[in-house]
Amino acid sequence: MGDYNPTVIRQIERVPKEVVEAFRDLSTPNVSDALERNRINGVMEGIKAMVQGVKMVGPAITVRYVPLSPAEQGTKEDIGDYLFEIAQPGDVIVIDNGGVTTYTCWGDILTFTAIKLGIAGTVIDGVFRDYDNILKMKYPIFAKGTLPRTGKDRLQIDGINVPVEVGGILVRPGDLIIGDDTGVLRVPKERAQEVLKDAKEVEEAERMIIESVKSGLTLREARQRYRYFQLQRAKT
Amino acid sequence: MGDYNPTVIRQIERVPKEVVEAFRDLSTPNVSDALERNRINGVMEGIKAMVQGVKMVGPAITVRYVPLSPAEQGTKEDIGDYLFEIAQPGDVIVIDNGGVTTYTCWGDILTFTAIKLGIAGTVIDGVFRDYDNILKMKYPIFAKGTLPRTGKDRLQIDGINVPVEVGGILVRPGDLIIGDDTGVLRVPKERAQEVLKDAKEVEEAERMIIESVKSGLTLREARQRYRYFQLQRAKT
């Protein structure tokens, strides 16, 4: 039987609440463009919105699972329930299950508990179950898909609030996570203010372009007027 | 032109009707956990619920298709219509099309006929067509996806009510098939009673855990109280 010493960090620095709130009206494409202006890569690949029509914004609580060896099965009864003693209302739970699609690491009991605690949503590099109930609860969940098979006795926690990799992106605890129907991305917490400013500029320009097209400009004219391409280009 | 002697077995032993009914209130995760307690693998991988919000439970009628050689095309006008002379109300049609995604083996005429005969649903290791009409009929269908291209003159029946492999799982005629939004699985017919008993225990424990969390226990406390992990562990 191996040692079981998961790293658990209880106190983390989160992106400030007012910054989180300010991102709420921005889409993942708006924020993605702002990330590019700041030469930051944040877009997760292969992770889909599994409940349509919901928006998710909040600081990351991170979890890393690793496979349990056959010899260790039955020795651990902990799949991270105390995660909920660490997470705060508004947090997004970000789970690195190594992209595994053959067993799950999330279900309806965790969803029910998360909603009760005011958790903003869950992002999984892997799959989950109890999809019917989670759809009814309209809980924001982003993952690779669904499967009935449990992860219990198949995985163990390697760390809570350690840096994780999800959809090819490094996520550190407290980083800002944003998800909508298009996908999910991460904004590094110490860059959130400047990304916010740029994302608002993009959103404003896009809104003006649509207004201009409504009032008769061609799309090309409208884009030029609002310097759309410059807004999406990396700062020099 | 090759011989065409598909194996067709008309009389099969089905899991009893009252057992089928008793599974109706259990989810695929509940039953998956009960399968694990009994060291049975039954979860199909890569087969998705294609119509959301419907539940399917019933004994399997199995169909195995194999590709038709070019020389044989045009020589067979039989894609298993007499399947409907063999299937009974409540049965689930389980089609092994070898995971093929380049032509279909199911569509709206078969769906219409199936609904008329009271068939419970269809599971396909492959793809189907007429998705728009099937969505309107809210017919339970589990598959790899959809495509417009017919399988006629591309496939032939190799057997009806022979053992088939779907989503990596061996299915024998009469085995119990259960599907919901999370996925689809098989319970071997002669193990259905004991799996049912265990699945009910899992479902009951999960319900009690949610009630306990509602009334103020932490998730960890609630799981311990209802021996959640023991319930999901293989019997020794």
Place this chain on the structure above:
Amino acid sequence: MGDYNPTVIRQIERVPKEVVEAFRDLSTPNVSDALERNRINGVMEGIKAMVQGVKMVGPAITVRYVPLSPAEQGTKEDIGDYLFEIAQPGDVIVIDNGGVTTYTCWGDILTFTAIKLGIAGTVIDGVFRDYDNILKMKYPIFAKGTLPRTGKDRLQIDGINVPVEVGGILVRPGDLIIGDDTGVLRVPKERAQEVLKDAKEVEEAERMIIESVKSGLTLREARQRYRYFQLQRAKT
């Protein structure tokens, strides 16, 4: 910095409007069967209906994007806005982005503009963004998926109204494109009349088969009566 001379063809020959209209009541499976009778391959693979419950029929305006080399980034502010100076109401925009899934080539500004101009829908061998807004607009869009990341400064137009390849199918400007929940396909414009005739025969036979099953025939009897298999077989 490389040369930038995209091929732009403004005048194309379209499949006639009355033929387009006549296809509106036919499903992609109906038309796929008619294509097979005429030994034409037209079904796109790997391209999914991303907005459920909408139908799309119209002549293709084609766009081919190619990657922009790093040295060229920032030198082009043109992602095909003048596409909308070429497309006519009722056209389907068919985009060959080489199957790329790591950056997008379509979003809500283009969708808004397309709807304003009466464009019938968009088919993409690649991914798009602003999925939430596009879902609200119920715009017919067929693609490999969604992602927040822009294609700006990553792609350039190689040609408009040049032959393109989408989902494994060659599409020439003016070819008929048809999409529904099952998938999307192409009918070569100079074959549209004969494909239409055959597709109507298939549709009529399928309708009669369903009526016959409703009134008590077995499926096998109904199929034989309406020569279903012959209708789907290539003409000799």
